[in-house]
Amino acid sequence: MVTATENAQLRVVVEFSGGLEMLFSDQKRHVISIPTTDENGKPVTVAYLIEYLCKNVMKDSRKELFVLDSQIRPGILVLINDADWELEGEEKYAIQNGDNILFVSTLHGG
Amino acid sequence: MVTATENAQLRVVVEFSGGLEMLFSDQKRHVISIPTTDENGKPVTVAYLIEYLCKNVMKDSRKELFVLDSQIRPGILVLINDADWELEGEEKYAIQNGDNILFVSTLHGG
Amino acid sequence: ETPWRWPLKAEEYDRYGRQIILPGFGTDGQLRLRASRVLLVGAGGLGCPAAAYLAGAGIGRIGIVDGDVVEASNLHRQIAHSTSRVGVFKAESLIAHLRDLNPLVQYTAYTTHLTPQNAEEIVSQYDLVLDCTDHPTSRYLISDTCVLLEKPLVSASALRTDGQLIVLNAPVGSQGSMKGGPCYRCVFPVPPPAESLTSCGEGGVLGPAVGTMGVLQAGEAIKVLLKGKGWLESEVEDVRPSLMLFSSPLLGGVSMRTVRMRGRRKDCFACGEGSKLSLASLKDGSTDYVAFCGGKGGATVNVL
Amino acid sequence: ETPWRWPLKAEEYDRYGRQIILPGFGTDGQLRLRASRVLLVGAGGLGCPAAAYLAGAGIGRIGIVDGDVVEASNLHRQIAHSTSRVGVFKAESLIAHLRDLNPLVQYTAYTTHLTPQNAEEIVSQYDLVLDCTDHPTSRYLISDTCVLLEKPLVSASALRTDGQLIVLNAPVGSQGSMKGGPCYRCVFPVPPPAESLTSCGEGGVLGPAVGTMGVLQAGEAIKVLLKGKGWLESEVEDVRPSLMLFSSPLLGGVSMRTVRMRGRRKDCFACGEGSKLSLASLKDGSTDYVAFCGGKGGATVNVL
Numbered sequence A, B: 001m002v003t004a005t006e007n008a009q010l011r012v013v014v015e016f017s018g019g020l021e022m023l024f025s026d027q028k029r030h031v032i033s034i035p036t037t038d039e040n041g042k043p044v045t046v047a048y049l050i051e052y053l054c055k056n057v058m059k060d061s062r063k064e065l066f067v068l069d070s071q072i073r074p075g076i077l078v079l080i081n082d083a084d085w086e087l088e089g090e091e092k093y094a095i096q097n098g099d100n101i102l103f104v105s106t107l108h109g110g
Numbered sequence C, D: 001e002t003p004w005r006w007p008l009k010a011e012e013y014d015r016y017g018r019q020i021i022l023p024g025f026g027t028d029g030q031l032r033l034r035a036s037r038v039l040l041v042g043a044g045g046l047g048c049p050a051a052a053y054l055a056g057a058g059i060g061r062i063g064i065v066d067g068d069v070v071e072a073s074n075l076h077r078q079i080a081h082s083t084s085r086v087g088v089f090k091a092e093s094l095i096a097h098l099r100d101l102n103p104l105v106q107y108t109a110y111t112t113h114l115t116p117q118n119a120e121e122i123v124s125q126y127d128l129v130l131d132c133t134d135h136p137t138s139r140y141l142i143s144d145t146c147v148l149l150e151k152p153l154v155s156a157s158a159l160r161t162d163g164q165l166i167v168l169n170a171p172v173g174s175q176g177s178m179k180g181g182p183c184y185r186c187v188f189p190v191p192p193p194a195e196s197l198t199s200c201g202e203g204g205v206l207g208p209a210v211g212t213m214g215v216l217q218a219g220e221a222i223k224v225l226l227k228g229k230g231w232l233e234s235e236v237e238d239v240r241p242s243l244m245l246f247s248s249p250l251l252g253g254v255s256m257r258t259v260r261m262r263g264r265r266k267d268c269f270a271c272g273e274g275s276k277l278s279l280a281s282l283k284d285g286s287t288d289y290v291a292f293c294g295g296k297g298g299a300t301v302n303v304l
Ligand SMILES: [Zn+2]
Pocket: C182, C183, C184, C185, C186, C187, C264, C265, C268, C269, C270, C271, C272
């Protein structure tokens, strides 16, 4: 029997900017629903979300422009509710319903 | 006996820009609490808020730069949750808890 | 010798290549800009940077209207003028800069203020107008003319450390119809009382604040021109433009906020159903802009 | 004849009056700008507008570092250069424009790229630096030099229709201390892999997008200079600067978003506790910026 908890979903707003949106169907803003817990029953984290995005949202085959060695590639900033994820626990941050997660490619042109 | 309803307060974020903040102690953002209902027991409106601001928040004596003939003076835009108040019923709009009300003086310099 | 088979000249590919390769721009976009004629009213703090980026982008023809001459007090923010051109008409001084930046553009200087009498003659020769002026009187006149001649209008303003920007009449709609974007009067039906107005001279202005607004104005104008007539039917109904609010306080960072404005006003004095405004009434002076704006204006208008 | 009793000369009051009257600016602010020396690294799409507004505002001394020459493909966005100066060093071309805009400023052109060898010599002569370059190699070099010489750094970048801006080392703190704002490496400790980099030539850039960033950069620089050393003790601890994200998509309006970044990194390669970075190690080449950034850079760097 499927319990209510297993069915529960988190609504997350995922945004891409600085050119990263080109890897995600040229769409800057995605509203997605993910489970509240992972396969081990633990609350889902940003690390889970990143894997989820690679598997389910990213159509572009160049995964290495987003994830390198199962980590966000250097040159991409991750902002959790408009704050650098380093202030929030990085990939271990437990996602809350309604969170806004922004991935920004740092620009170098000038 | 004072009922719970009479005690209830709405939390409203009031912002001023385009120079209007100079009439309000040079402060762009004010978080204020107002009653949920007016003296007649009706839900408070933007008209109520404007009167409240004049009486309780505005220190500057030049009320006529904000209100003329008990109306917002021409040249001031009122935005309710980032939309022109004309889209929301103007001064009759019933304020909700957590609303953001922005008063902007239109600029003409260039 | 092989004939040149490309839509743009070699020197155009060279000069505009870095924008042509932008996704969504392309050779078509460049051709559209080249076929466009843009009028800037005001060659001051907004007009200088706006004109520079429009000229750089390769607009086909650029007209500049300004009856003032360059003063030293302009130069902290009017960065396309120069000390050696103090005393020269701003429209001519600005074009001197633009012509050297991009000689492929055709330029016309109007060394006069825009008036109800000359507005039709001047504005009718262009496809899009930028309001870079600094007084309500000219803002209402420009908008009314754009309504009557069906021109989109990119309007910006700045004072102290703040700025505002809105794209009006985009898409254009005919007078009396509810289709198309609102005009300046739909959004601001009543001018502020004259005594509440602060001019740049009195209130001061931060160069980079007005400069940012001018550059953004050029960007929005380019987007309207790139879009051309490519509006979907659904985009023509109930158009609610964004008003962009910019702030750069001396004691803080920059901020920008976008608010949603109303669409066309059925009873708008200029674009509404029963409007009596016409090119004839404009010219014969029956719309008195100075009186409408509280009696100030005219001679005291100084473009930032 | 009565001696002149005012802190500024008459022509300075005249030229800068419109910014001096801004609340919080004043004669003191103008004196502060006049006493300041600002270095711009890069005279391209960011450097052109940034330098123009800084010169207009009356900075005392402006230095421009750029080893490139003006090309026609620059002119759609590098609006202080000109067609008649194609082939001229950008640093000199830009100063030609600035000198005519405001002859009261002292200008120095460095017609070379900034290198680990010349960085100390050049940067040490200035109070504040603007990073207007277009490659990670130069961004890390500029930041490291600013850490070692304790200079605030206003860093901006742009590509396609987007831009980013952050004020670093503000307030300045000494190497190894946790006081003061973070450096570029605190915020971006690892450069992006070379293969993920898109240059302006490849990716294209919208003139008004990079232009907006340059103008904003000048505004932030002016604010840092006005503030001077007036930081409260509480503002020096755990400084978390804002990163400003700007976007001007061709098919939409403009947007700007401010996100909160981390403060100083204890283990930062440049400003952290055990940092081995020194002016000597910079000069002797033991920090290889090109290798650090994945082997690209140097000769292929083109400033937008
Ligand atoms: Zn209208």
